[in-house]
Each structure stands twice: as C-alpha cells, then as structure tokens.
Amino acid sequence: MQATLGSEYVSFVSALEKEPPVSIRLNPQKGLHSTATYSAVPWTERGLYIPQRPVFALDPRWHAGAYYVQEASSMFLEQAWKTIAGSLDAKPVVLDLCAAPGGKSTHLASLLPQGSLLVSNEVIRSRAQILTENSTKWGRGNIIVTNSDPQDFGDLESFFDVIVIDAPCSGEGMFRKDPDAVKEWSEANIQLCAERQHRILADVWNALKPDGFLIYSTCTYNANENEQVLQWLTENYEVKGVEVVVPDQWNITVSSTRDINGYRFYPHQTEGEGLFMAVLQKTEGQERSFRKPKKPTWLKAPRKEVEIVSGWIQERDDWEWLRWQEKMVILPAGMYDHAEQLAQHTRIVYAGVDVAEIIRDQTNPLPALALFDDMNPRHFAVEEVDLEKALRFLKKEDIALETGKGWKLIVYQNIPLGWVKQIGHRANNYFPNEWRLRMDWREVEKLLTNPITFLEI
Numbered sequence: 001m002q003a004t005l006g007s008e009y010v011s012f013v014s015a016l017e018k019e020p021p022v023s024i025r026l027n028p029q030k031g032l033h034s035t036a037t038y039s040a041v042p043w044t045e046r047g048l049y050i051p052q053r054p055v056f057a058l059d060p061r062w063h064a065g066a067y068y069v070q071e072a073s074s075m076f077l078e079q080a081w082k083t084i085a086g087s088l089d090a091k092p093v094v095l096d097l098c099a100a101p102g103g104k105s106t107h108l109a110s111l112l113p114q115g116s117l118l119v120s121n122e123v124i125r126s127r128a129q130i131l132t133e134n135s136t137k138w139g140r141g142n143i144i145v146t147n148s149d150p151q152d153f154g155d156l157e158s159f160f161d162v163i164v165i166d167a168p169c170s171g172e173g174m175f176r177k178d179p180d181a182v183k184e185w186s187e188a189n190i191q192l193c194a195e196r197q198h199r200i201l202a203d204v205w206n207a208l209k210p211d212g213f214l215i216y217s218t219c220t221y222n223a224n225e226n227e228q229v230l231q232w233l234t235e236n237y238e239v240k241g242v243e244v245v246v247p248d249q250w251n252i253t254v255s256s257t258r259d260i261n262g263y264r265f266y267p268h269q270t271e272g273e274g275l276f277m278a279v280l281q282k283t284e285g286q287e288r289s290f291r292k293p294k295k296p297t298w299l300k301a302p303r304k305e306v307e308i309v310s311g312w313i314q315e316r317d318d319w320e321w322l323r324w325q326e327k328m329v330i331l332p333a334g335m336y337d338h339a340e341q342l343a344q345h346t347r348i349v350y351a352g353v354d355v356a357e358i359i360r361d362q363t364n365p366l367p368a369l370a371l372f373d374d375m376n377p378r379h380f381a382v383e384e385v386d387l388e389k390a391l392r393f394l395k396k397e398d399i400a401l402e403t404g405k406g407w408k409l410i411v412y413q414n415i416p417l418g419w420v421k422q423i424g425h426r427a428n429n430y431f432p433n434e435w436r437l438r439m440d441w442r443e444v445e446k447l448l449t450n451p452i453t454f455l456e457i
C-alpha cells in the first residue's frame, strides 16, 4: 500500500484508525424520505450517513425493508448501473453472482425497470437464507434467489444482459470494520483469492450475452485481485472497458489498465470503506434461444384461483401467476420461461413473491405478500400499531387487538410488517419464526429509553 499511495499513505493509515462511518440506503418503494438531519451519500439518490449507530433491530421499519444498512462506497453501484442502463433491453435479466447478504441485490432490485428479473445467487447455503430474507423484505418481487456454484450458470449461454460479480476477496477494505479480515490477511491468501476470482469469471463468462455488461467489484485494495484480474480477462476474452463519469469532488481514484477504468475508494479520501469497481462490456459470443424444458417447475395458476387472490395485488397484469405445490407465486410478467430455464441448471431457493397458501378451500396470505410493495392494502383489514406493539409482533408474541375476525395486516407508520389472524381479542401471529426479533423484552425496554436508539427519519 505504501508503494501505491506514496505520500498519502500516512493519511490512509490514520483513516483506518477511525470508526467506520454508518450509512443506510432507503427503499424508494416504502415511503421513507431523507431529512436534513443526515448528510447524503453523493453517488446515490437514497444513501444517508448516520453519525451514531442506532439500534436498527428496534426499528420495525428496518425489519420491514424500508431501508438497508449498507456501507456507503458499495452504493457506487448506482453510478455503474446508470452508465449502462440506456444500452440495455427494456426488461433486462441480471445476475448478481455473489449476492449474500443482499446489499447490492436490494439496490439492483430498486434500480431495475419494472418487469425485469434479477437472479441473486449465493453459493453458501446458510448465506442464501439471509439473502432470501433480505430480498423478501425489500419487497420488489423481481428477484429469484439461487444457491448454486458459479459453474452451474455456465450452461445458460448468453442468458444475462448484466452480470454483477462482487467477488469474495481478501477484504483489505474491511480492516477497520472486521478484525477477522486483518487476521486472515497474507500474501498467499491474496494469491488464492485472485485465482478464485479468475475461476469465477471463467465459469460464468458464457452466461453473459454478447454486448452484455460485467460489473466487477471487490472490497480490497491490492492490484492482484482488481486490475490484474481484469487484465487477465482482457487477455483471455473479448471485452472492453466502460467509463463511469465521476465528478472530481467525490474523490474517487481512477486507475487505468488496458483501457479499463477501475474506480477505487480509499477511506482517507471518501467517507466509506475500501472498494474497487469496474464496468466492462463483452464483445464476443452469440445470441441463443432456449428450448422449453419438458417438465416445468411451476404450473400456470388456474384462472379460478387467480380470481380469488388477484385483488390482493395492485397491478395484476404486471405479474405471472404460478402454482408451486400449495403456494401461489408471482414472477414479473414475461419471465416465466427464464425462470424455467434457470430451474434446469441452478438450485432455486426463492422466486418472486409467495403470495398465498392454498389449503383445501382456504386461501391464506403469506408473509412475503405483506412486505411486497405491489400488495393492495385496501383489500385487507389494517391494524396500525404503535412501537411497542410492533416490536411485540416482531418478537412473534400474540398481540391483543380490538375485536374482529380473520386476517389483519399489521402496519407501523404506514409500513406493513406482516399478518395476524384474529379470533375475538386474540390474534395469532404469522410473522416467520426464523425472522423474529430475538431480544429479551427487558433489554428492549432499557434501549427504548435511550434516544440514540432511534433513526431520525
């Protein structure tokens, strides 16, 4: 680093000794707006710096996907996306290959035009579950979560318009946030990471369409895992660099290797952690059409069943209505064939939105529907709750409500959280057990008396 940064090395080291900044990205679909209290992250429309870390777990809006806690430099993805968006199909199919826990995927889900499809993949099974939870809570309905090895995508020739690879790396840019990254650092590990990055790129290259875009990023500084990986790519495949316009005042360092620009974020220059990002365009390959699989994974939902639940969604024609076992599932309209192709080659963990469960003559709403931003709240009885009731709901306690009967949507500050089924004064709580708030109530009460617990938006 000393050799790379020269006289700036001292400021770089002293920046590493400071507390990392905390930042969030607002979900444009869930109604929270930035206020003058917090300063904006310059390279995104919805990023905010939060001077003191609040207790996010005690904010029901965080559980509901109204914002995502994300390191600020990573939000530069929005600039990369804006650079290529004009050259893409109206409804692109995008792969986020190394996606858990879902920072870049939730961001992409919001940036993609209506009707597009995002495939968010995570190779580690437990991390794919966290990715599913965060994608579901974000509520765009345009994500299919897969749990596959990058190799599995290789057979989907020319399938994706854009592939995002936020590669596993040596994590030098996370040193002040994650002490384990420091412990694991070694020259040998950098070499291993670089080899793995080559392998990942080679595995999925076939799946990118001709003229399609690759967004490559890491959270490390060394050139072996960044510029040199891209140099290797240019030596083995037909590809060209794409320039992202960055104003000088953002203090992003631009490196250039063989006409490919790399955008480098250093903690002494930008408020955020270390990040490297580059955008490339594939200039080889052929378009391909796919044969319909003989045995489909999803069935088209019968019209009669769609009639029962279609009023639960605001724009029913924007969606493909499908059955998967006893579930009614929706995917963006026109993406059924893509989903079926994907199912032939990858392990799908979650797709679109689980709208309802159909058991004999009963049709019950599912948790993902409550969090889905195209859900139609006018169709349901709504129960607006205060902070205490919202937190008790998120702890999966049965909460007391005024009398009533049947399904009720629990809403906090206009943001839906989930479902209860009411019988008299008792309401059974249908919040998913695996998502529940695990904090002891005495601890909750103590924290609620501390003003820094809360986000001021």
Ligand SMILES: C[S@@+](CC[C@H](N)C(=O)[O-])C[C@H]1O[C@@H](n2cnc3c(N)ncnc32)[C@H](O)[C@@H]1O
Binding pocket: 074, 097, 098, 099, 100, 101, 102, 103, 104, 105, 122, 123, 124, 127, 150, 166, 167, 168, 169, 196, 200
């Ligand atoms: C930098 S993290 C991704 C962060 C994520 N993009 C986000 O914004 O929240 C890299 C991810 O790659 C996954 N990974 C590890 N080894 C991998 C491999 N051989 N192939 C693909 N992904 C891998 C890790 O489990 C990890 O979730």
